[in-house]
Amino acid sequence: MKSHIAFTGFLGKRLHLGVSGSIAAYKGLDLLRMFKDSGADVGVTLTDSAQQFITPLSFEALGASPVFSQMYPVGDDVFGHLMPGEACHAFVIAPASATTIARLANGLADDMLSCQALAFPEKLVIAPAMNPRMWHNAATQENIQKLCNRGHVVVEPGCGRTACLEEGQGRLAAVEDIYLHGLRALAPQDMAGQTVMVTLGPTREKWDGVRFWSNPSSGTMGASFAVAAWLRGAKVHAICGQGTPWLPSVITRHDVTSAADMYEAADSLWNAIDIGVFTAAVADYTPVPFGDSKFKKGGDDLTVSFTRTVDILKTLGTAKQDGQKVIGFAAETDNLHDNMKKKLAAKNADIIVGNNVAKSGSGFGTATNEVCIVDKNGRQEDWPLAPKPEVAWRVFDWLLQL
Structure with a gap:
């Protein structure tokens, strides 16, 4: 990590990381490492689609706890969908697919990640990743605008060649940008207005x-x-x-x-x-x-x-x-x-x-x-x-x- 962004004063803070279906899902591991290096505790939720690209065990091996991988957990934790809202100071979703964005914008709660996000009382940090045509589709842009109007933070995707070899805006933003937006959601806003x-x-x-x-x-x-x-x-x-x-x-x-x-x-x-x-x-x-x-x-x-x-x-x-x-x-x-x-x-x-x-x-x-x-x-x-x-x-x- 670049030395000037390696902040370590977040001991006692807890952040939840949501990962949805995208080839960029593997970058969630880099984000997990960076957030943990800051001192924060980190939990993770993967959608079913995300698990087609990366496994829950990968996040568990790097110290994420808890890690949610299904809507209806096995065991006694029947209120896992409420955990981030009750225990976490920040909630980052990266990558956020078009489907996940649509769920968030329209209040759907048909998987664990959307349930947790809907029950989270603070603003979300959302980092989209998708094909450029999907990103520019009017429905996606309308959903993004809804989320921005509600006060959520959208870390806009970058431009360049995507996994499908198309050029344009849609690739996940730099992990450093997403990491810093997550830290800002954890940090005291005692310099706001300055x-x-x-x-x-x-x-x-x-x-x-x-x-x-x-x-x-x-x-x-x-x-x-x-x-x-x-x-x-x-x-x-x-x-x-x-x-x-x-x-x-x-x-x-x-x-x-x-x-x-x-x-x-x-x-x-x-x-x-x-x-x-x-x-x-x-x-x-x-x-x-x-x-x-x-x-x-x-x-x-x-x-x-x-x-x-x-x-x-x-x-x-x-x-x-x-x-x-x-x-x-x-x-x-x-x-x-x-x-x-x-x-x-x-x-x-x-x-x-x-x-x-x-x-x-x-x-x-x-x-x-x-x-x-x-x-x-x-x-x-x-x-x-x-x-x-x-x-x-x-x-x-x-x-x-x-």
Whole structure:
């Protein structure tokens, strides 16, 4: 799993996964693993058609419990059709066939999965998969619209070649997208109504036709913040430098190259932002351009002149309005705490998150981070090495209490 979406704070949560008839049913095993890695307990229901593609034992072997495979269970559990509604915090149906969608839209309860879904009191997460012509059929689209009107979440199918070798929209959405929608249904929606902007990754400052000035930031920390904010209900804008990670389409992505590009994008959004998270490793200086052609080596020495770039965090931090909050980052190699406190004041930030990039596991391009936090009220904590999604989640916890 991509490290920036590997959230693990869902211990004590329970999710139910419904699997209906589709060649994509095997991807339910990947979803099961991902949900269990998050800490959640997972139960599964397979329709009769799903069992033509994959067996209940496959899910049981990976730790799903309970696993329902028929309408009328053998034994004492005669109320299995009520279990998800009584015990689960989220219900994901992936893949959802045209038949299952029709059952859900029209209140039919003639198999175990549709009974359980009808008895589930919260919104469902539904990920359709079918032939493109079936997906675009007016009856299917009408059923989908009914489900959306009732507040259910539909993770639309992707485009491409389907199992029947037809091209078009109908193939199951990426498992990462479905997984994140399931986590959002489990997560507290304590950032609902907030608009969050995250800057992430490096900037590239062009010098000649092939060379640029940059740094090895991967954008993993910022991507973790962007996903964490969306999981908690926020609307998210991510301003992404080159080479930053995949983000779900529900996050508005703005791809940029230089520090000037990043500032322009951030400044254009800033007045509508509630929380700004400035994780990007922005180049402080940009080389005076040689030109669009490639520089050819000549003598032994080369001198390159640089000019200052806009300090994005300071410029927008000092311009923040009442109600806006700013989280800044400080990547240091020494004097971490002193530099953080200076940055907190100079940038007019609410929180500064600092890390020593010279430490193993805490530098650029890692899946983990060891950070220190200081806020505008003088509170300070040092946190041990932890996955970046956990760091992002805990920083938001801190900010919401500030």
